[in-house]
Amino acid sequence: MSRQILIAMSAITVTAGFLVFFGTYFAYTVIIALYPLPDDDGWPTSIDFMILGVLILITLPIAAFVSLRLARRILKPLESLALSARQITAGDLTARATTGDRALGETAALIDDFNTMAQRLQDMAADMALWNATIAHELRTPLTILKGRLQGMIDGVFKPDERSLQGLILQVDGLARLVEDLRTVTLADSGHLELHIKPVRLASEIAQMAELIVHDLRANGFRLELDLADLVVEADATRIRQALLALVTNARRYAVRGTITIRLAEADGDVVLGVADEGPGLTPEMETRVFDPFARGDPARSREFGGNGLGLSVVRAIIEAHGGRLRYRRTPRSGALFEMIFAKTKRSLAAHEA
Known part of the structure; x- marks a missing residue:
């Protein structure tokens, strides 16, 4: 590549010299045609060509020096990039390219993007090993x-x-x-979770599910309370029931005996479906990783109720597949509140029926 840059710079120098030289004579020829001078035909002489040759010989080394310096500046980070790519291909995911002179903005941006990609690959490999x-x-x-x-x-x-x-x-x-x-x-x-999206009257679906689980909750010392607005969303009803049941099961597994509240409401243009309990909520350390796969609260209670640490990860996966998000926050009574927020919705029942 350095040889190509050198040849290109030399060709540009010679071409520019000829263009300037003959362009100047062409301009003078036009001027002389309009304003003739005695004993001057306006064409270059052998001395003029000698001067042109000397100027080209002087400018070519300068062009070569500049092109080589430029080539080194460009090639150094690219060579580092190529070496790091070969190392990563060979399995060394810790390899990183060096930017060198950051004055070359596009090259530095390319190196930064490559290093970011390499870091993500390393993180993904580590996550996969931990996952397995x-x-x-x-x-x-x-x-x-x-x-x-x-x-x-x-x-x-x-x-x-x-x-x-x-x-x-x-x-x-x-x-x-x-x-x-x-x-x-x-x-x-991987973006391949199959969903059967259609208009769903969530209040009706939740009420039907509640009838099936209320007796089991009562047997475990819980009372189920419903606060449901009559809303319709575009969703997969089976997946939403799966996610809601996982949140209720999570509350039954970790919360103190008391009331579990399922609330469906519209807030700021979004439909929010939440499950709240009466405490004790999550520890600050658990809050940061509650949605990570295989994250557990109380291991003893997980073993008692057969938890595998994937419940909330499944809920998040389902909601994000719907284009929404899952969040956790504490209730005013220090209980745990998990909210499924559907970002794209959200037609009211009246609008759906109309």
Whole structure:
């Protein structure tokens, strides 16, 4: 590339010299034609061509020097970029390019973008390794229990009665939930989560779901309270029920016995569907990672109710697939409030019916 820059600069210098030289003579020829001078035909002589040659010989080294300096300034960061790209291709995700002279704005911006991309690749690789290790850990426990119980039945240690078989089914159900939650989060992250979007009357859907879960909540010491505005949104009703049930289950798992409130309202042009409990809420440390996969509050309560740490990640994936967002905040009574906010909606029932 440096040779190409040198040749280009030299060609430009020679061409510019000829253009200036002959352009000047052409201008003088026109002037002399209008205002003739004695004994002067207006054309360049051999001495003039000699002068032109000397000037070109003087300017060519200058052009070569300038072009080589420019080539070094341009090529140094590009060579660093090429080397870093080869290192990353070879598996070294820590490789980074150096910008060198930041006066070359476009080159410096290219290097910065490359380094940002490399950092994201490194972060993604680290997240994937952690993700795989965590999945393996989560699968190992129920699989170990299943294997131990089945081996015990084969060896005659455990009697294959109804209670033992029910316990095995619970472990299988836990594995099925884990696999389905992993599938949902992965599909959402890749943009391939299938949604069947249509106008949904949310209050009706929530009321029907509440009838199915209210007795289970009451048996666990909770009271379910509904505060529902009559709104219609464009959504996948099945996925919204899945997300809402996950939030209610999360409240049942970690909140103190009391009231769980499901509220549907319109705020600032958005439809907000929230689930609130009566405390104790999240710790400041947990607030920063509550939506991360496999993040858990109280491990003992997670084990008691079969939590796998993916519930809120699934909820976030579903809501973001709808173009909305999920947020957490504390209630005035220090309870936990999770709100599903649909950013794109949001026709009222009257407008839908009209």
